[in-house]
Amino acid sequence: MSEAVKEPSMLLQKEMIAKNYDAITSKHQSGRKVSSTFVPGNLNELLASFGILNNLPEINAIQNGMRKLSGDYILEAEKSGHSEDVCTYVKADIGMMGKGNIAPNGKPFPDPDVLLLSYTGCYTFMKWFELLREEYKCPTLMLHVPYEGDGHSTKNMRDYIVSQLKEVIIPGLEQVSGVKFDIDRLREALRNSAKAEDDLVWVLEQGKRTPSPIDAYFGGVYYIGPIFTAFRGTPEAIAYYQALRKEVQARIDAGVGPVTPDGSNFSDQKYRLVVEGPPNWTSFRDFWKMFYDEGAVVVASSYTKVGGMYDLGFRHDPDHPLESLADYCLGCYTNRNLPTRVDILTKYVEDYQADGLLINSIKSCNSFSAGQLMIMKEVERRTSKPGAFIETDLVDPRYFSAANVKNRLESYFQMIEQKRRGAARAA
Amino acid sequence: MNAIVDTATAPTSTAEIIAHCQALFDDLNFTAARAWKNAVPGRKVVGFLPVYAPLELIHAAGCLPLGLFGGGDRMEVIHGDAYYQSYICRIPRSTVELGVTGRLDFVDGMIFPFVCDVIRNLSGMWKIMFPNVWSKFFDTPQNFDPEIGGRYYAAELQELREGLQALTGRTISDDDIRRSIALYNDNRRLVRAVYDFRARTPWKAPTSEVYLLMRAGLMMEVEEHNRLLSAYLAAAEAEDRPKRDNVRIAVYGSFCEQPPLNLIKSVEMAGCYVVEDDYALVNRFLTEDVPVEGDPIAALARAYIETSVETSCKYVPREEDKGKFHIEQVKKARAEGVIYATPSFCDPALLDRPMICRRLTEAGIPHIAFKYAENSGQMQPIREQAGTFADSLKLWS
Amino acid sequence: MRCFIGIDLGSTTTKAVVMDENLDVLGRGITNSRSNYDTAAAVSKQEALIDTRLTLFRRALASVPSVAGEVDTILADLERNFRHIQFLEQLEDLERTAIANIKGPRFAGRERAVVDVLEETFRRLRAQSAALFIPGARRKSDFFRDLAGSDFMHVGETVCREAGLGFDVILNVYDKSILEVENRPPAGDMEGKFIRALEKGTMDAGAIAEPVRAALAIPLEETYVVGTGYGRVRLPFPKEHIRSEILCHGLGAHMMYPGTRTVLDIGGQDTKGIQVDAAGIVENFQMNDRCAAGCGRYLGYIADEMNMGLHELGPLAMASTKQVRINSTCTVFAGAELRDRLALGEKREDILAGLHRAIILRAMSILSRAGGVKDQFTFTGGVAKNEAAVRELRKLIKENYGDVEININPDSIYTGALGAATFAVRAVVN
């Protein structure tokens, strides 16, 4: 396989991630503390205010998926008694430990000093860190974020989170880091976050243009990288989003589409899609290619909202630091109830003038997947645009059947095409 | 279907009691619950899913709490499958099927307790499918500090109370709740008595019977279930049944989607007496009486925080406590081994499994694991695994 | 004349339809799919062209007054003879191949004995073969692989026993050889075989020979071919000659029944629910997920397990009086489930009835997923040939969707190919 062509912003991001891994793996030299925590509901600003580094197991699983290591890791975990049925992020992570716990930079991961169990939008998180806790025997701080079952948060939920932050998380982090909590440092980070969030939202909204200068799914996963991971609240993230914004602006000015891994600008966009669900990582490029080869561009996606729904108006707020962290956690995409998800996706299909909603249903992820067929039905009904459903997995190569996915995608695109022709003939 | 047997006046044999329970269990149209509702105008039925709901509040509101634990192996699922991919467990499908086929059209409210993301999402689907049914996702705390999780939970209970008041149009007084708590305390005591009885003399209380007795209890008024439990205890005690050369085991992992009755019977047929289990945990979720004095909401919240069982959908704050509950129960019931039987695709149970099994190993308790679905048809592999387990306990320990 | 051909390369069977430019179907052909896709496509196409010839004969004979009222009989006779000749030809090929395959250490010292047994087996097969082609004969299948195979098992086992030789050796030679024979491109000279069939026929060749020969002389030119189906990407066609099977099934069903709004297709490995509009344009579709449970292949496994032909399953299930509930439609464990039930003392027909219901229940779920059933409803694919499946489907459609008109065409297995042929015509004519 030829080396994928990367845009400057991607290269910048690659550097940032590499730097973070280096910081993590050299913690013994630098004396810094390392936490593990999840992407949705992560408290990066808070961690940073204690000088704690952030290592995200989901990101490690993604890295291992893209580097084709996850298959072996998953098998390793299954050999140690894990079921074939459960989330493969967990198994990829556990399997990685079983195989030496080597970071993408080739150095061994140090044991975390604290597990920050930000339990937001996914039940599996809880089990995942119970499993890690058993391994590392390190302090584990649980932040329970209630689910927005009725479609909105309540004062009780917010108070509950804030009191957990005050009584459990902050004292816990003080103890681990030996640093006294400094609310001004937190405020500063939140201010940085909000700046980067503005630029991210601008970028994502450019999907409304025709041709779209972005791919809000395959490209989107790069756009959200820094802000969903260890960089939210840092000046680096601000710089990254400024650069990204420039890049997208340049494409708008040139009237061209996003850059594909082949290096070409994808401007001949026949189909515009909204995509729900995470991508497949083990065959990421092949998967992407199935789209642009057929002329399909993704104009909006829900996966780019798992780490925060900034496009719906939320910003981290330095004036209400803990409350805004609580609201952030409550508002992550998978913490929203199903009717709200339907509303959001319907709005995307309409606002972004898409041809329909495509669901990539992930075997691993009950949080996303249980109920997606109903989401599809509802969005179809409300938008009168046909939906499509494909099934893959995050990092388990056994569940990516290229022929199967391609067949469905082709059928879907041909159907849209045929309908258009039918409509043209009728007119 | 028969009306509700008057167990208050008619002391019945175990066979009669169990036949009655089986009829309730088999009836996917919920005729008895419908009859209860129609008996008095204005009565409301509130359905709830596994694994735990504060039935005291529902009862205090004058409603019938109706346990909905899937469709078992007797229901043909057509539309339910249309809502779920093949890698999702069975219980939400059959629950949807019950809904879309109109079998729950008499249910006025639904409570979806916190078990996992599947049930969580189902609560939203219900809102879309049945906009006129009052439905509530009931998120219990995972922080067990009375001042944090406890306070949050009390407020959630209060919100539930208000929801029920709006549904029924009547106020629920503290005394109403206290009365219900007392009745459910009786129920918990009787349920424990049946479990203790079975642990003592498992040949006199086959698990399939105990199971039916408990499942049926979640479909009737608690007062009636209390009578039924007493009657069963008396009848079972009096009956003489042959004792077989079986081993004593505990079954864990089946707290949500229930195994088919045939599976429960197959395990026994393959040489195992089940002396402890976590089937349909609801009525054993709180292990002690809830105080009837003082603020009843606070009492319920405190009971949850302090005396609820350990199960896969609850966080265990201290690493060293993981699995402790199970080991204590196994010892108490004098089980010789554990079968960890989980529904296929059940993340909570399956992710817990390695941790619990490790603890069992450390405690020297033999164990095996397998998966099932509520509609599993093939019992041969189950018999083989349970049978080998029984063989091994019998031949060598 | 200009022929427009649609080829549907399915996971189990490969189907071809020949159309003329007026969208009239001239011929249909079917064969089992096999590892050599080109051959499968070529065989199905050849079969469709044979059928086209028969159509042309029919047209030609329509103008012969002396055979008025007998055309059907004549053509049936002609076809049977043709098939018999074709069968014998393939059998001969198989025998030659099989004998050539007797080499290597496994046969050391036994070559002669094995050859004798084979020759004897084939001799008996040839002798019996006429019975397969008498009027009204019930065959296990129409494919050479199955026909030759099932008789071979039967006769071969007897012959081996008589000769005191293990059957496994012969079975293996057969497996190896049938694969080779199947993957050879179809033998040519269709015309010659028709002439021979004509001569062999019981009918009076005098009056019909002339028109038949004339019809044989019409050149059939392949104007445009469109491929579809599961294996379409492997067809040696340029991209614009390929259509997705969803579109083809939708359009094919529309061509047969213009009032169709919902289509159910149960094929070998997938089940699809398709909604089409008044012009045959697909509005929505759903397929089974990656699990192949409850698809046509399931019936195949069951048939193998019971040592029956696919044709025979439906009728046996119809004889059931008490359906057994089957919950799992996992294809692979179908056999185990069957044995489980038989061990419990259930009757074969009752179990079969339950199995058919299980398949249809799954299909009902897919239909529900695709948005339900609208009037009119058309059932296509191989399983539509199965009367027990159809009975259950009718029942369940009525229970769930009320009175919906249900179309089931005897040629429903060709629906995808029909749609493809229609696309072929449209590509040239419009």
Add this chain to the structure above:
Amino acid sequence: MTEIVTAGIDIGSGCVKTVLFRVNGDHVEWLDKETARIRNRDPFQLADEIYDAMLKRAGLARSEVAYAASTGDAEALRFATGHFYSMTTHGRGAVFLNPDARAVLDIGALNGRAIKVDGSGKVLSYKMTSQCASGSGQFLENIARYLGIAQDEIGTLSQAADNPEKVSSICAVLAETDVINMVSRGISASNILKGIHVSMAARLAKLLKSIGARDGMVQMTGGLALDVGLVDALGEALAQEKVSLVAASHPDAIYAGAIGAALWGAFRHEKLSRLEVLAA
């Protein structure tokens, strides 16, 4: 200690196996064995037939058998004295065939089972494959038939592979199509078979690991133990796992279940007679 004759009858999904033993304390003598493929026959009737044929050869009457133990799917076998579940019996049978065995892999027509045993054949832990069955003997058999390959050729062909093609599907039906696709791409039968063996071996290695077998001898039992290609592939998979397990087969591996049944039958018979003596 008296000398007794015991029999084991193993009804599988593919074959029926029977064995006959003479046991006198620790002295065990294997008298006879018999196997028959079920192929659409009634397995119970078949068991009757071959059991009687075997007894006839040994010159024994049914009544002279002290304990006829069934195993496999034979809980309902009428003439059996008692039933043992198959993992109990395969464990014992494996140790009989190979006293060094400390783990057993039983690979039959539909299920695979891994069993950890001690030196007396006592089962320490075990696990069964479930659900999807592309790693089963039945599947391999179907593919072999499709490829025109005889059962006893599979092993040697697989050993000759130079570039095995992985079968990724977990579903046997889809895997079948995968294989057909491979043939159409010109992949050799050797490489296809080896590919199947490799994926089966990976699953089996996983199974072994999950029962906690880490070192020592793994005795393969069941029909597929005769498949040298699978034995090799398993050896490779175990080597890759860096566990010091060694896979071994035995020409009589297919009888392991029946052997174990007969021997546990003897054990049980002795225990029962002792109890009777005590009672008397």
